Amino acid sequence: MPELGLADTVGMLRRSGVRTRHSSAGLGWERLYRAAFAPAPTHLVILHLNGPVTVRRGRGTGARSRTIPPGGLFVQPAGRTLSVELGGRLDTIHAYLSDDALRDANGGRPVELSEELGATDPLTEQLLLALAGTVRCWEPSARTYADHLTGMLAAQLVRRHQARTAPPPTEPGPSGLSPRQLAAVRRLMEDRLADPLPIADLAAAASLSRSQFTRQFRASTGRSPHQFLLGLRLERACRLLRTSSDPIADVATRCGFSHQEHLTRVMRARLDTTPAALRRGG
Numbered sequence: 001m002p003e004l005g006l007a008d009t010v011g012m013l014r015r016s017g018v019r020t021r022h023s024s025a026g027l028g029w030e031r032l033y034r035a036a037f038a039p040a041p042t043h044l045v046i047l048h049l050n051g052p053v054t055v056r057r058g059r060g061t062g063a064r065s066r067t068i069p070p071g072g073l074f075v076q077p078a079g080r081t082l083s084v085e086l087g088g089r090l091d092t093i094h095a096y097l098s099d100d101a102l103r104d105a106n107g108g109r110p111v112e113l114s115e116e117l118g119a120t121d122p123l124t125e126q127l128l129l130a131l132a133g134t135v136r137c138w139e140p141s142a143r144t145y146a147d148h149l150t151g152m153l154a155a156q157l158v159r160r161h162q163a164r165t166a167p168p169p170t171e172p173g174p175s176g177l178s179p180r181q182l183a184a185v186r187r188l189m190e191d192r193l194a195d196p197l198p199i200a201d202l203a204a205a206a207s208l209s210r211s212q213f214t215r216q217f218r219a220s221t222g223r224s225p226h227q228f229l230l231g232l233r234l235e236r237a238c239r240l241l242r243t244s245s246d247p248i249a250d251v252a253t254r255c256g257f258s259h260q261e262h263l264t265r266v267m268r269a270r271l272d273t274t275p276a277a278l279r280r281g282g
Helices: 099-105 122-136 140-160 179-191 199-205 210-221 225-243 248-254 260-271 275-281
Strands: 034-037 042-048 053-057 064-068 073-076 082-086 092-098 116-119
Touching (some): 053 116, 064 116, 092 099, 092 122, 099 140, 099 210, 140 210, 179 199, 179 210, 179 225, 210 225, 225 260, 225 275, 248 260, 260 275
Antiparallel strands (some): 042 073, 042 092, 053 064, 053 082, 073 116
16 A cells, blocks of 8 residues: 555644654555544554653543543544643654554454553553664565554454454464465565565565564564564675675665664674674684
8 A cells, every 4th residue: 555644644743733753655555633534544653752741532422531640642543623722832753554554463354442541551652663664764674664663553453452242253363374475575585685674564474464564474483573573684795705805885785774884783783793703713
């Protein structure tokens, strides 16, 4: 699907007095006022970074008010009008998810989120912070990681913040990819090692939805697609450092790392060495 834009949001980011510090706009990702907003096609999750601040939601007898501390969540389902009043200055992280992303995380079934005001969910908080950090320090090679975080966020919203009238159906655990599927995915990773590789492309190679693919891939390998891909990139970089005299910066970009420092950081974390030391030792 195309990248989400301002037209897909509830309009908060277009209000006067709202300043956006970091945004995923242009990175190729698919998925202080009193104001009322028209329904939007996306689900909105807001993380409060500071506070406490009093937030009033709704109008008339149905209005709710709550003082929300740092880490509190505000969840606005897609397709609903929103009236909100903020009682002070506030720094936030906004995440907009398409309905397709939530359906994908729910086995293709429709999802209705709850309207939430001040909910606490440590995992959702950490996922939002991780996504914000990825936007702030964007590297093209992080595309698979960003997709993975988005899928995890969608799955957590379905699990913890879905409006349910009946218990969800019990599903069997993931059985893992077949040898043929795993070989096809690995071949795609190796063929496109130097390119940003969306989860959707990997899932298509296995003929699965993104959420099915992520679960079954982890069941087969014990690692997320991003972790596995990073391992393949590191293996090739080590091989080239030992067998060629190409500059380290060239080796890094040929293997899918954003730059030499990125390769060095990953190699130090995983192998407790550096590209220069590996080359000297080889």
